[in-house]
Amino acid sequence: MKHPSVVRTDTGSSNQQFSSKKYLFDNPRNIKILLGCFYVSLFILLIIEFFISKHPHYPWEAWPEFCSIRLCGMCCPGRGRQIHPETVGKKTRGLL
Template sequence: MQDKRGIFDNPKNVKLLLKIFFTSCVIIFLTDLIISKHPHYEWEKWTGFYAVFGFVACVILVLVAKYVLRPIVMRKEDYYD
């Protein structure tokens, strides 16, 4: 029987994908320095504002889902018995 391996099972593929991911993050951050902005608010002028804002929003979303929403929708293990 043939072993079915996915793309993420090979450590070389994972390292390559991580390098591509981090390189693209650096490139996107560097373009923030080059592209002229037309901000509505003062804090939008800060370098990397949207990167920091997106990261903080993602962390808050995960924490709210884990500690607020999960207890609301979670059922006991024998709920369907």
């Protein structure tokens, strides 16, 4: 049961009204421009480091591009134990 004042769905008829309108990222060219700007920013960030003196706490921070290379830590998206609601009661009975 949902409280009527809490959740309201404003889709439906308004969907027709907006469906033909084009928005910023509906044009693939704009996405390419955005990605291009992003890659250029990354390049600038890589270069600019050589012009800034560092005050590292640890010796590894003094190495060039250490901050950039830390992205490796983020390339390990985990996958925990996920259960589809449909399978509950079958093979996953023991887990829930």
